[in-house]
Amino acid sequence: MADALKIGVAGLGTVGASLVRILQERHEMLATTCGRPIELIAVAARDRTKDRGVDLSKAVWFEDAVALASEAEIDVFVELMGGAGDPAYSSVKAALERGIHVVTANKALLAKHGIELAGIAEEQGALLNYEAAVAGGIPVIKALRESLTGNTVSRVYGIMNGTCNYILTKMEKEGLTFKACLEEAQRLGYAEADPTFDIEGNDTAHKLSILTSLAFGTAIAADDIYLEGITNISIEDIQAAADLGYRIKLLGVAQRTDSGIEQRVHPTMVPHDSVIAQVDGVTNAVAVESDILGELLMVGPGAGGNATASAVLGDIADIAKSRPGAQHVPAFGRPTTALMPYKRARMQSHEGGYFIRLKVVDRTGVFANIAGHMAENDISLESIMQHSKHYADPAEPKTIILVTHATHEASVRKAIVSIKSEGYLVGEPQVIRIERPKDW
Template structure:
């Protein structure tokens, strides 16, 4: 029998505790599949006294995770500290320098330092595995890196943040505002006290950067991703989307086009008939468009202790079985620096909600400005509740703006922005427009 693979777990939060629990309860199954025992020998966290629901007395304790990464009693470091820099980065860097394998769930760190760390791991012939960094328990990393190696991928997109999907689902199902849904999500533990990282799209952007690199063989480039969050989505937008046959999701989308690599994170209208529109609550989903398999959609738990730990342990079984692939599927040196396609060049359909002054000629004025930018309108809708009667102010404008909703055919974003700027300059609108891109099947 081979010598055990000795694991050091850095970070003992929900996921870290679940990793230790799974390794203990599934020890015989893991050994049967890998041909060697996988055992935890050391742990590190900030607070020794905290009750984590597991017995840690049999493990060597390190107050400093980087010291554990240099220990001769550890073969593989599981980094679950979090954060793009600091102790998490120091621990991984030291582990690789000491010839140890690394398994991490840290998408922020990989989005920033992934290329450098992958190159270092290749030189040391050690693993840098990160299945748990994207979409929790969904094995999308392995599928992109290994399962779809014979496919040329055209586009990859998905729901990559459970917090946002939960909020949008509640807003639709219960006609709640964004703020009310967010408060509930925080009470239930789905959202952090400071939810900015999730609801403004940055978490999704980090995950998308990793998926893009795996899908297209490009360097990880999170800084080139266009990012919008969901905090501006109103109940009216949710309602209008439903009436028009769409559902709003926060998507991360990456695709190669004639202008280069387009990477974007933003609220998106998807047809209610699409597979991804059926994904509600905290669940994640990833759709891959490729030449051989056509369209593949993966759906599953995107967060949570056991789901994320399952992905961590899957990486550990690969390490134990000596089945260690290159971190990004190809050597770090062969990853290309992609030309970034700016968002202004994006081509697609748009939902545009304008809050306009309720007076004759406004809709015609809006349509004229759209036509001047060669934007074709699929539909234009103006609604005012039956109980609401306009009350004119001194300028002849109604006191209460009313929504005017436009759905466009495919258009370039720069032209959309130009038309909206002209409409605003004409004094037709009372507030900033709402613009949501449409992702058709």
């Protein structure tokens, strides 16, 4: 059996503690599978006195992750601290500069510094593995980086934030408001005390930016993503979607178009009988459409200490199974020098179907006027209907729901501006894009 693989772990939160426990409990099984033992020889965390339920007596303790990465006699540096800044950034960089392999679950770090770090890894012949950074336990990085080699990807999309999917699922199944479902998610630990980063779509955007680079061979452009969160989604939207045969999901979508790459995160209506529509609760799902393989969909746990630790462990095992300096696996699928610049497709030129919900005062001719504005903008309608209650008070505003055939974002925005100028609208119009998964 080959020499032990010596690892150092920085960050002993939920994921770090899970990982350490698994490495200890399954020491022998891992040695058999990997052909060599995996030894935890160093850890870094702030509070040395905290009981993490794992035995750390054999590991050298560093208060400073950068010191661990710079000094410890390790083969792999495992970064589980999180955050785009320090100590995550400096410690990962320090490890790679020494030619030490890095495994990280840190999406924010990669979204911001991924290409720079990948470049250092290549120069030093080190691996930079980050399966856990996107969609937790779902092996989507491996699929894009390894399985799909040779394919040209046309679209990658998915449900990548468990908090949002939990809230949307609960709103639909129990008819509760966004606020009530968010509070329940917070109670269950599925949402942070400050949930902004999740519910506004930033977390999904970070993950999407990494997938985009892998899928299209471009530099990461995490700040160049069209972003809409789910705070604006009402029960009325969810019910109207259901009536029309759709469900609402927060999707991250990256798509190759004639004018560049579209990266967008927004609430999306997907057909009710599509596979991805059935993905409920905190579960994640990622789909990749490519020209040789066709469409691949992967569904699994997107977060949680164990699922994330499992992905980290898979990355460590890949290194254990390879031999030092033995592999050519560029972090983003191709050498950083061969990555193409990211060219953003403007959101205005996005093509797709739209769901539009309008509240209007009950006045003769409104229906025809709305239809007219759509026609003026060359928007072809799949349906237009008035949602009426059993007893309709003429003084109450009426709800009109439109579903368009594929059209341009610019046309929809123009039509909405025209409709707004007519003066019969009550409140803001709701616009939700429709995404059609490939037919299975």
